[in-house]
Amino acid sequence: MNVSVGIPASASLALVSAVNLAKRYPVSAGWFRRDRSFIHAVDGVSFDLMPGETLGLVGESGCGKTTTGRMLVRLTEPTDGQVLFKNQSGDLEDIAHLKGAPLKDFRRRAQMVFQDPYESMNPRRTIFDTVAEPLHVQKIGDHSERFERVSETLSMVGLTPPASFLFRFPHELSGGQRQRVAIARALVMEPSFVVADEPTSMLDISIRTGIMQLMNELADRLGIGYLYITHDLAVARYMCSRIAVMYLGKIVEMGDTEDVLQYPVHPYTKALLSAVPVPDPEATRDALSIKGSVSAPVDPLPRCRFYDRCPIADDYCRDNDHPPLEDKGAGRLAACHKA
Amino acid sequence: MTTDPVLVVEDLKMHYVTRAGTVRAVDGVSFAVARGQSLGLVGESGCGKSSIAMTLLKLLPDNARLVSGSIILNGVDLTTLSEDQMRAHRWDRISMVFQAAMNSLDPVYRVGDQIIEALEAHSASAGRDAMERVRELFDLVSLDPTYIRRYPHEYSGGMRQRAIIAMALACEPDIIIADEPTTALDVIVQDHILREMQAIQRSLNMSMIYISHDMAVIAEVCDVVGVMYAGKLVEFGPTTEVYARPIHPYTKALMSAFPSVRGEKHDLTTLPGEPPDLLDLPAGCAFHPRCAYATDECRTSIPPTVQRGDHWATCWNPVDDLGGE
Ligand SMILES: Nc1ncnc2c1ncn2[C@@H]1O[C@H](COP(=O)(O)OP(=O)(O)OP(=O)(O)O)[C@@H](O)[C@H]1O
Ligand SMILES: Nc1ncnc2c1ncn2[C@@H]1O[C@H](COP(=O)(O)OP(=O)(O)OP(=O)(O)O)[C@@H](O)[C@H]1O
Ligand code: SF4
Ligand SMILES: [Mg+2]
Ligand SMILES: [Mg+2]
Numbered sequence: 262m263n264v265s266v267g268i269p270a271s272a273s274l275a276l277v278s279a280v281n282l283a284k285r286y287p288v289s290a291g292w293f294r295r296d297r298s299f300i301h302a303v304d305g306v307s308f309d310l311m312p313g314e315t316l317g318l319v320g321e322s323g324c325g326k327t328t329t330g331r332m333l334v335r336l337t338e339p340t341d342g343q344v345l346f347k348n349q350s351g352d353l354e355d356i357a358h359l360k361g362a363p364l365k366d367f368r369r370r371a372q373m374v375f376q377d378p379y380e381s382m383n384p385r386r387t388i389f390d391t392v393a394e395p396l397h398v399q400k401i402g403d404h405s406e407r408f409e410r411v412s413e414t415l416s417m418v419g420l421t422p423p424a425s426f427l428f429r430f431p432h433e434l435s436g437g438q439r440q441r442v443a444i445a446r447a448l449v450m451e452p453s454f455v456v457a458d459e460p461t462s463m464l465d466i467s468i469r470t471g472i473m474q475l476m477n478e479l480a481d482r483l484g485i486g487y488l489y490i491t492h493d494l495a496v497a498r499y500m501c502s503r504i505a506v507m508y509l510g511k512i513v514e515m516g517d518t519e520d521v522l523q524y525p526v527h528p529y530t531k532a533l534l535s536a537v538p539v540p541d542p543e544a545t546r547d548a549l550s551i552k553g554s555v556s557a558p559v560d561p562l563p564r565c566r567f568y569d570r571c572p573i574a575d576d577y578c579r580d581n582d583h584p585p586l587e588d589k590g591a592g593r594l595a596a597c598h599k600a
Numbered sequence: 601m602t603t604d605p606v607l608v609v610e611d612l613k614m615h616y617v618t619r620a621g622t623v624r625a626v627d628g629v630s631f632a633v634a635r636g637q638s639l640g641l642v643g644e645s646g647c648g649k650s651s652i653a654m655t656l657l658k659l660l661p662d663n664a665r666l667v668s669g670s671i672i673l674n675g676v677d678l679t680t681l682s683e684d685q686m687r688a689h690r691w692d693r694i695s696m697v698f699q700a701a702m703n704s705l706d707p708v709y710r711v712g713d714q715i716i717e718a719l720e721a722h723s724a725s726a727g728r729d730a731m732e733r734v735r736e737l738f739d740l741v742s743l744d745p746t747y748i749r750r751y752p753h754e755y756s757g758g759m760r761q762r763a764i765i766a767m768a769l770a771c772e773p774d775i776i777i778a779d780e781p782t783t784a785l786d787v788i789v790q791d792h793i794l795r796e797m798q799a800i801q802r803s804l805n806m807s808m809i810y811i812s813h814d815m816a817v818i819a820e821v822c823d824v825v826g827v828m829y830a831g832k833l834v835e836f837g838p839t840t841e842v843y844a845r846p847i848h849p850y851t852k853a854l855m856s857a858f859p860s861v862r863g864e865k866h867d868l869t870t871l872p873g874e875p876p877d878l879l880d881l882p883a884g885c886a887f888h889p890r891c892a893y894a895t896d897e898c899r900t901s902i903p904p905t906v907q908r909g910d911h912w913a914t915c916w917n918p919v920d921d922l923g924g925e
Contacts, residue, residue, distance in 0.1 A: 322789050376757040436780065458757075492758075495859040499859055519865070536788045549792075
């Protein structure tokens with residue numbers, strides 16, 4: 262089924278397009294309070310991802326990154342909005358409508374590397390079975406072909422020699438080794454779109470760099486598009502051509518990674534950059550201008566989501582709705598009344 | 601800070617027995633942590649950092665063998681304690697933030713209740729006091745108090761990690777082992793939590809072992825740092841010394857490949873070769889197949905300890921001797 266809703270012109274080239282995505286969770290406030298409150302986990306998020314492109318998604322813990330990623334691969338159903346995905350004939354389709362063979366094809370082509378590597382692993386299955394499972398489900402190759410392909414993928418992610426890992430169980434691996442099994446499991450399918458949720462957070466620099474190079478090479482060679490969720494801005498700098506910064510369910514800034522990192526526009530992005538620690542024991546950093554405290558987005562007021570913590574907020578910010586994400590020049594999008 | 605040690609670990613060896621052979625995950629490790637001190641542990645993925653932590657807490661899987669060594673916490677050798685005796689020490693005297701933090705909350709209980717349970721099992725605070733303490737702890741780790749009554753599945757990844765940090769701090773232990781405690785947190789929340797933890801550490805004179813791959817966080821948090829490679833400590837010393845004048849070629853490689861958000865964007869380098877196979881370690885210095893400075897002795901004989909004051913490393917060809925290059 263082709264989509265009839267207004268597709269932005271640029272989206273016709275896109276691999277994946279998020280259109281006004283929203284997810285609200287009802288809040289369990291307690292036994293006596295039955296009035297409906299909602300967490301606005303994701304609140305009107307839109308972007309396009311091109312084939313071969315890596316879009317970085319960064320932002321505060323709890324701001325809705327994982328929820329956004331899960332909606333893109335249809336593991337969480339949006340409350341509002343759509344996810345459009347380029348199908349094999351090159352048309353954008355609303356993934357909510359997929360069934361049968363097209364759904365199965367989508368499941369093969371869109372993979373997720375989970376933030377918690379345990380989430381995608383059955384503790385009673387060996388590493389071989391874990392990585393081979395998607396091949397099995399999709400009936401790809403016979404046993405010896407799968408064995409080859411799994412071994413090769415394990416070496417690609419630095420689990421060498423593969424023979425010493427294939428028949429271990431997930432709990433017999435270190436944290437970073439498990440993370441790499443999760444990456445291998447997603448890549449073994451040769452997908453066209455991968456949501457990678459903090460895929461290298463537990464890896465040391467050297468191994469992490471190796472994985473980043475592998476993912477970049479696959480993007481160039483196979484045209485894989487990645488949504489790369491990370492807290493590590495240096496990783497985003499090396500992995501992502503564009504970056505989107507989220508705060509409490511909203512994208513507050515988006516643009517070319519290098520530009521955003523060198524000249525942040527939104528006060529939250531500025532605060533984030535000033536908090537990056539430096540690898541020098543003699544260095545001291547000033548206390549941050551904003552507090553670490555997090556407000557949960559329960560029934561947010563119609564004002565800028567960052568108002569309570571913003572160092573430059575004024576009365577206008579208090580009395581008006583959350584600012585739109587708009588072009589602030591040179592293709593930079595930001596949502597701030599004062600930027 | 602005094603130099604009186606809280607924890608002294610001597611020649612610790614812990615191996616895993618597997619069908620494919622013996623994994624030498626902790627292979628003769630010795631170090632001490634002074635009261636109020638923070639020790640950072642760094643090293644490649646799979647080198648044995650979490651294994652050391654789990655051995656110190658004696659929370660080992662069935663296939664683990666404590667081969668040798670002693671773990672002396674406040675004068676008591678933990679290796680000689682029964683499981684019952686050990687249980688009295690855990691949380692209360694030695695506590696831990698697990699690396700698989702997201703997995704270590706019980707999915708069927710509200711998070712606040714889980715922390716209250718830990719508090720009531722180990723200290724006098726109960727009822728209202730315990731609830732008050734949970735609020736304090738939630739504030740400390742920047743969690744909204746409404747989350748006290750929510751279940752783990754309603755938390756984001758980083759929120760679960762923060763709940764685990766709160767739990768580890770609950771009983772004010774003598775020493776806390778934090779295994780990658782802030783990997784799932786954005787830098788602002790991380791900054792806040794690290795500052796709070798340092799403040800608590802100072803006020804209680806608590807010690808900490810901080811495991812991380814993030815050299816920048818280690819630089820901010822730790823007084824001393826130990827660098828591990830293939831189950832062994834290969835370098836150890838005051839953080840400022842180790843960062844300014846690394847002795848071991850592996851440490852030097854770790855320091856140089858650091859990606860940054862600021863300044864010129866340079867090419868990232870990886871360590872050549874493959875991570876060591878702990879089932880089948882190379883002879884001599886385990887790092888020799890990947891080392892740019894390796895000589896014949898490195899391939900055959902165990903390297904000697906090079907001592908520079910309270911900073912040491914095990915290497916045949918210390919890089920600081922070679923003019924630092
Ligand atoms: N199943 C759920 N039920 C209720 N609330 C949820 C659920 N899943 C997520 N939330 C809430 O939605 C918000 C966004 O969560 P999400 O996991 O997307 O955050 P995140 O940006 O990935 O954070 P982190 O960086 O900490 O992983 C949080 O406030 C969280 O508490
Ligand atoms: N139960 C087990 N049985 C067999 N081998 C194991 C077991 N647990 C861990 N290992 C192996 O022991 C080695 C050390 O693991 P450990 O978890 O201590 O590493 P780590 O330094 O914490 O790594 P990471 O930074 O990736 O978390 C790894 O090579 C791992 O594969
Ligand atoms: S709109 Fe106002 S409150 Fe919001 S970020 Fe900009 S200045 Fe701060
Ligand atoms: Mg998340
Ligand atoms: Mg570990």
